[in-house]
Amino acid sequence: MPMDINIQLTDDDLQFFVKGMRDVEAGIQGADSDKIITAAQALLDETRAAQHAPPFISERLDSVESMISMAGDVGFNLPDEDRHRVLAALAYLADPEDSIPDRVPVLGFLDDAIMIELCRRDLQFEIEAYDDFCVWRNDEARARGEDPAKLMVQRTDWADARAAEAIARMHRRRRESYASGAWKPTLFKVG
Numbered sequence: 001m002p003m004d005i006n007i008q009l010t011d012d013d014l015q016f017f018v019k020g021m022r023d024v025e026a027g028i029q030g031a032d033s034d035k036i037i038t039a040a041q042a043l044l045d046e047t048r049a050a051q052h053a054p055p056f057i058s059e060r061l062d063s064v065e066s067m068i069s070m071a072g073d074v075g076f077n078l079p080d081e082d083r084h085r086v087l088a089a090l091a092y093l094a095d096p097e098d099s100i101p102d103r104v105p106v107l108g109f110l111d112d113a114i115m116i117e118l119c120r121r122d123l124q125f126e127i128e129a130y131d132d133f134c135v136w137r138n139d140e141a142r143a144r145g146e147d148p149a150k151l152m153v154q155r156t157d158w159a160d161a162r163a164a165e166a167i168a169r170m171h172r173r174r175r176e177s178y179a180s181g182a183w184k185p186t187l188f189k190v191g
Contacts, residue, residue, distance in 0.1 A: 017114050018118070021119075028088055037090060054106065060112075060117055060120070061113070063120055067119070067127070069134075075137065085119055093112045
């Protein structure tokens with residue numbers, strides 16, 4: 001029979017994890033980012049294959065794949081400060097002897113899930129932007145008849161395309177409002 005347990009972390013409780021993250025960030029200065037990413041991916045693969053984690057933990061672990069992709073995506077070119085935060089979260093995840101050792105059944109990944117959640121909240125807008133970048137890149141590749149993995153586009157290309165789409169949408173809405181007769185301009189006459 002399943003049992004629900006809710007844990008609420010106060011700001012003081014979260015400071016423990018924030019300090020832990022700062023320690024990890026300081027500890028990975030100059031570390032090989034490819035090794036961190038590889039270790040996090042290996043742990044993620046191993047965890048998915050071997051264990052059933054509670055939903056709170058498995059949902060956070062599922063988001064790690066996106067964070068790994070974002071940190072290694074040359075086209076998206078995550079700013080160094082944000083990339084360092086992602087790498088710190090991945091390094092924490094890959095450490096089997098963190099605050100709660102990963103070998104502890106059921107709870108071993110609770111601290112990792114909290115760290116991942118803190119990183120996700122801190123970088124929410126970057127993560128959302130990356131998800132949109134990936135959709136845009138796939139659409140661009142399909143439109144060009146190319147393989148998305150080989151399409152050489154940059155974050156600035158995506159940003160320019162999205163800005164152009166926003167301007168076109170604004171112009172279309174203005175034309176539609178004129179055509180519907182719902183709004184009549186008072187300063188200009190539409191011929």
